[in-house]
Amino acid sequence: MFQTALCGALIFTGDSILVDHALLLRDDRIAGLAPLASLPRDARMQDVEGLLAPGFLDIQVNGGGGVLFNDTPTEQAAAEIARAHARHGCTAILPTFITGTADGMARALAAVRAALQAGVPGVAGLHLEGPFLSRARIGAHDPSLVRPMGEEDLRLLLESGIEHLLLTVAPETVDPEQIRRLVQGGIVVSLGHSDADHETVSAAIDAGATGVTHLFNAMSQMSGRAPGLVGTALDRDEVWAGLIADLHHVDPLMIRIALAAKRGPGRLFLVSDAMPTAGSALDSFTLSGRTVYRRDGRLAFEDGTLAGADLTMDQAVGTMVASQGLPVEEALRMASLYPARFMGMEQAHGRIEAGRPADLVLLDEALCCVRTWQGGVESAQPSTGSERPARAAASSIARV
Secondary structure (H helix, E strand, C coil): CCEEEEECCEEECCCCEECCEEEEEECCEEEEEEEHHHCCCCEEEEECCCEEEECEEEEEECEECCEECCCCCCHHHHHHHHHHHHCCCEEEEEEEEECCCHHHHHHHHHHHHHHHHHCCCCECCEEEECCCCCHHHCCCCCHHHCCCCCHHHHHHHHCCCCCCEEEEECCCCCCHHHHHHHHHCCCEEEECCECCCHHHHHHHHHCCCCEECCCCCCECCCCCCCCHHHHHHHHCCCCEEEEECCCCCCCHHHHHHHHHHCCCCCCEEEECCECCCCCCCCCEEEECCEEEEEECCEEECCCCCECCECCCHHHHHHHHHHHHCCCHHHHHHHHCHHHHHHHCCCCCCCCCCCCCECCEEEECCCCCEEEEEECCEECCCCCCHHHCCCCCCCCCHHHC
16 A cells, blocks of 8 residues: 655654654554655655644634634534644644533534534544633633533533543632542543632642643732642642743743743643634634734733733744743644643644554744644645744754
8 A cells, every 4th residue: 555755854753853764654644654765665755844743732722713612612613713723733622612601611512522523623622611710810701601510510511422621610619529520520620710729729639630721821820928829730740731822921931930840740731722813814803792902913802901812833832942942842742742641632642653643743944834734634734924923033943
C-alpha cells in the first residue's frame, strides 16, 4: 500500500526534534518516521518546509470564524468554529459554552454529541464554563444566569454521552460531594470564576477537581496571608492550569512566576479562550446583550472588562517563545501534549508516532501555522491579513 512521506521539515515528536527524517502517512494514520536516507520504496515524497509538530488541542474555544457557540449551540456552529481554528494549527478543540440558560446548556450538549457521532473534524468534546460560578468573579459572563447546581443538572451532565466533557465550576457554589460524583462519572472538573479561599479550593481538589480555568483571571488572587485560588493552584503539583498567553490577560512576569511554580507533575497548558473574532475580520460582536470591541489584539466591553481573547493557538505558542524565552519544544507541548494529558486524551493527541491519528501542524520560522492535517486530510489554511496572528517578535525555529 502506498504511503506519503513528508520530507524536508524538522519533526517534533512530542519529545524531541528530529532532523533529516521523513514523516510517513498511510490513510488517516501516522505510519512511522524514517531517515531520509532509507525511505520505503513505495513512499510518495512530498516536500514541506518548516517544523512539523503534533496538532494543537485547544480546550477553551468560545468561537471563531465569526461564530459564537453560545449564540448558536448547534452541530454546524461547532464544525465552523473547529474549521476556523484548524487554520491556525488546532486539530482538535472543545467548543466552549459559557454561562447560559439550562435550555442553552442542554442544546450545547446535544450539538456536540451529534458532532461527535457524525465525526465532525476537530470537535473532540465540550467545555461548559458555568453556570455554577461566583457572581463576585463573574468576568464577562451574565450574572443573572449564574445558579447553584441541582440534582437535575448533575443527572444531565452525567448522562451527556460525551466522553471528553470539561466543566468549570466555582468551588464555593458546588460542594465536594457533587464534584466527587462528577469526577466518578468521567467528567473533568476545573475551578474558575471563583472568590474561594484556600480551604474551600483545597477541599474541591481533594474531591477530584484537577484543573484551574484561565489561571489568574476571574479568581481570588494570592496575597501574603490569603493564598486564594491562584496560590493554591500554584502550590498543588497535581493541579493543571490553563493560561491565556495574549499578554493582555496575564502580565509576562506573572507567566514567568507560574512557569517557575509549576514544576511538579502538574503543568501549565495554553488555551485561546477565543471569541468569534479569531480567524475573522470582525471588529465587534455581541455577548450577553453587550457589545465586545476588538482593539489592538484585545477584546473588551466598553467599560474595559475583558471578554474572551482575540487569540489563536499558533499565536499563543509564538508568544510563549518570544516573551518567555521558552524552548520551542516546551511551548509546543503546552499546546498539545499537556492539555491532552489533562483531559485524558494523550492516546490520540500530543505525539507523533506510528499508529496515531495523522493530526499535524506545519509551522514556519515565526511559528505561524502554514498547513494542518486532520486524520491525514489537509485542512484549509490561513490567509494573509487579519487572520494571520501578530507577533511580538519573530521566533525562528532555527533556535531549536
